[in-house]
Amino acid sequence: MAAPCVFCGAAGFYRFFLGSRVPLAQRQGIWKAAAAAELQTGTRSQIVRLKHVTVVTTKKNVAASRHETYTADFIKKQLEEFNIGKRHLANMMGEDPETFTQEDIDRAVVYLFPSGLFEKRARPVMKHPDHIFPKQRAIQWGEDGRPFHFLFYTGKQSYYSLMHEAYGKLLDIEKRQNQLQAEGLDLEKTKTKDLIGSRWLIKEELEEMLVEKLSDQDYAQFIRLLERFSTLRCGAAEEEFVQRFRKSITIQSKKQLIEPLQYDDQGMAFSTSEGKRKSAKAEVVVYERGNGKIKVNGVDYLLYFPVTQDREQLMFPFHFLDRLGKHDMNCTVSGGGRSAQAGAIRLATAKALCSFVTEDEVEWMRQAGLLTTDPRVRERKKPGQEGARRKFTWKKR
């Protein structure tokens, strides 16, 4: 069982390699691989021939496939194939088909089809059809040519129906409010807590939801309408309606890990952390009480970094927190050059100092950029150019 499957995998792999930028071809291909495993009856050569046929056809229709409409039947068939393929994959990997999640699928695919491609989107992928095929509308009119939706002839039926619905709800709320005011039961309720920590959907997300193109003015109008809800008192149903169009955002700074303090033999508190910059790695131990002495790889920092610029980098975290002569530090650093090593130590120091300092100051450090690893690395040299960006000298003839 293993041999044909592996070969299928290998044959399928070629397709991914040949596959153009259109994801369709690849996705279809891998399902074919899964489906072919299901066959198991045909000989290897037959399977191979089948594969090549599909490759040729999909490659020819590259331009057309962008506007290709997928019928509901087609999507259903893809879904069936996906599920069956998922079960087969689970079988191949020796796992339980019932509890095979999407992460397991991803891991299995990465294991079976190791790809050396840098672009993540070009690698083999096996996902639910909804993630792969863009959502498309079903046919909007019946056999007699009469459209289903009453707002079809506006052109943007889902948008206008949504606006209509929202406005209807607003009117309901106002009516209810007026009734309550007339009866004299006025209850104060603030709504601000719903709006903190979340944001409105952006235009692209709304378009995706409605499966319809919107213009900027439409979007702005819709958001303005929704914001009117926050001024009024609404019931649970209306709140749920509004929450459908809000997305929560986690505050960035809460992700900062604060190292716990450790205590050594004499009872002095110290904190360790690591930092990286380009290819330099540094590990730093900051002691709570000290004179301001710093040792790098066992050598005094004045001797290790003769250049003033590097020492300024070391000084930055302490100077920012106004703790210039108060901590002792011991660092080990390796790799990179002198500037990269200085930057790595700086990052590690800032992270270590987080544990001695209040949360506010941690936030200030993050905003100052002390706690961010510098993502810049050396850019690769490209063929046909002399360096990463520099082109060869242009000669007119």
Next chain:
Amino acid sequence: MRERSGTPNLHESVGTMLKGMARLISRVHKLDRGRFLHTGTRIPQSIAGHLDNQAPVESPRAISRTSESDPVKHGEQQEGQHYNIPHQDLKTVFPHGLPPRFLMQVKTFSEACLMVRKPALELLQYLKNTNFAHPAVRYILYGEKGTGKTLSLCHVVHFCAKQDWLILHIPDALRWVKNCRDLLQSTHNKQRLDQPLEASTWLKNFKTSNERFLSQIKVQEKYVWNKRESTEKGSPLGEVVEQGITRVRNATDAVGIVLKELKRQSSSGLFHVLVAVDGVNALWGRTTLRREDKSVIAPEELALIHNLRKMVKNDWNGGAIVLTLSQTGSLFKPRTAYLPQELLGKEGFDALDPFIPILVSNYSPKEFESCIQYYLENNWLQHEKAPTEEGRKELLFLSNANPGQLERLCAYL
């Protein structure tokens, strides 16, 4: 980050006024100088207070200057303070002794101030208690780069000059082992090589610093320079020096003769000899000089070095030998080497073996404060944050209390 908001206009006007007054008064009243100037450069908030009470207040920070300009009287009290070297002394005692950066500072401030530091005080103590009957004691000043070895040596030289010793000051022995243009084969000894230019410059400076001795000391041998010129026995040393200066070809030999005579006659007791060599690790290292056939020259083959080695040996009495190691100009030695063993090598260490090592280290907090105070008094630090506590802490961190680094940092401020 958090700046103290003073009253800038008031500070500027008052500050300039005070500084102007201070400049005028400093020429007249030496004694009050330290205190008055010091109160003038305090942080802005306290200026109003000080304007009111003009009575000199003993400030908690160290006073950076002392009025004792005679190194003979320097003691523990003046530790960390700067003393002024009078201009005449500068010309006579230090024609070639001071390092170039210090000379630039002297020119800028139009005064030469050296800080009195512990290693120098220790050395002065030893020198005051030298027993001239015993062989000359060797003292080696060693330390990290930029800690002040050369200036300590200059302090000692000034002291000995004031005490009327004969000073044999070689400012940088490393200059004799590299970048020499012309090497001549020595007339005296065929295997050795002469360095006429270096020798003649050194003789000129030696003459300026030791004028009065040159007529006193008499040569005890007859020296024949060439067919026509010779120096008779009993003629003053000055003649030998003149000969070396005028006839550049014989300059190296003249130097050799001077050293030999001084060594011989120092035990007589008429005068004391101080041999001060900066960068003594040049004598036992390697050279970058090559002969015409591209073969490397060893230090022994240079006549100047050979004679100097004989001088630095402690087989004479009636003086002292103070030496400094220097990594800065040294050849083929790693940057982090500063111990005598590393810089002198085995040969040099054995040759200098019974010596007293004196470690020169970075500034202590008191000395650092004093140095910053001195710069502030001379208006050298123009940055607004320089006189504040934060500024001092920054400077302390960046220079790690290393005098050389601090001086280079402050140059930009």
